[in-house]
Amino acid sequence: MTELAEGYATAARLIDEADGLVICAGAGMGVDSGLPDFRGPGGFWQAYPALGRARIRFEEIASPAAFRRDPELAWGFYGHRLNLYRTTVPHEGFRLLLELAASMPRGGFVYTSNVDGHFQRAGFSEQRIVECHGSIHHLQCLEHCTEAIWSAADFVPEVDVAECRMVSAMPRCPDCGALVRPAILMFSDWDWAEGRTRIQTVRLNPWLAQVERPVVIEIGAGSAIATVRAFAHGLDTPLIRINPTEWQVPHRRDVGLAVGAREGIAGIVRALAGGENSTGLGV
Numbered sequence: 001m002t003e004l005a006e007g008y009a010t011a012a013r014l015i016d017e018a019d020g021l022v023i024c025a026g027a028g029m030g031v032d033s034g035l036p037d038f039r040g041p042g043g044f045w046q047a048y049p050a051l052g053r054a055r056i057r058f059e060e061i062a063s064p065a066a067f068r069r070d071p072e073l074a075w076g077f078y079g080h081r082l083n084l085y086r087t088t089v090p091h092e093g094f095r096l097l098l099e100l101a102a103s104m105p106r107g108g109f110v111y112t113s114n115v116d117g118h119f120q121r122a123g124f125s126e127q128r129i130v131e132c133h134g135s136i137h138h139l140q141c142l143e144h145c146t147e148a149i150w151s152a153a154d155f156v157p158e159v160d161v162a163e164c165r166m167v168s169a170m171p172r173c174p175d176c177g178a179l180v181r182p183a184i185l186m187f188s189d190w191d192w193a194e195g196r197t198r199i200q201t202v203r204l205n206p207w208l209a210q211v212e213r214p215v216v217i218e219i220g221a222g223s224a225i226a227t228v229r230a231f232a233h234g235l236d237t238p239l240i241r242i243n244p245t246e247w248q249v250p251h252r253r254d255v256g257l258a259v260g261a262r263e264g265i266a267g268i269v270r271a272l273a274g275g276e277n278s279t280g281l282g283v
Helices: 003-016 027-033 040-047 049-053 064-069 071-087 092-102 195-210 227-234 261-273
Strands: 020-025 108-112 129-131 134-141 149-151 180-184 214-219 239-242 255-257
Touching: 003 214, 003 239, 003 255, 003 261, 020 092, 020 227, 027 261, 040 049, 064 071, 071 134, 071 180, 092 108, 092 261, 108 195, 108 227, 129 195, 134 195, 214 227, 214 261, 239 261, 255 261
Parallel strands: 020 108, 020 214, 108 129, 214 239, 239 255
Antiparallel strands: 134 149, 134 180
């Protein structure tokens, strides 16, 4: 048996022993759907060549200061991302995770730093998701005149993709008329309206309290921005880590799978289907 096959077998055993599934997902979860993960300046600038020509790093454009300094450029970046996330179809791994969670006695809960809303699009209940960095599908006032956030459903940005600039009208706060920004936790951000994420977290805690034997599947969560990894480690429960580059795990009980999201999830499901306690999930 190969090392990867042994890893899948161990992951299947951990899942068979669990009564609840905690899905911890970082940017690597969306790569198989065709989304960029902004790994390093080179990858980011390849996805956004206009920012590359200007030598603007991800940390600089993903900041409230960028909206004040150059709102057309900042909304060009975020408007493109909003349009991209709306049109991209979540990959098959989302469905497999949804079915796997449904097979557990206590079901599952998602904790993700991704702002794309793809877990909801894939069928996960809004009541079972924590978006720890917010959601691009919600908006807030740049000047934080209130704690209010609202849906971006009616906002359709027109973007000059080549120049990474929004060419349609700037969105304005309905209360004070200031510029609007995505309700996302950015770099050097002291004004994020975090109320929605706080409510999501309040829902998570009672669920965790009732799960007796949780297992964590952590997918595509790196150490550069370690919010998801820190949460997963803090649960102090068996961990299955799917990550092609940072797959190492902290404990002997855990398993690391050095593969991408879709491949790793499908491999676990195949191992479960071949075991004695088959879940009946299909790949």
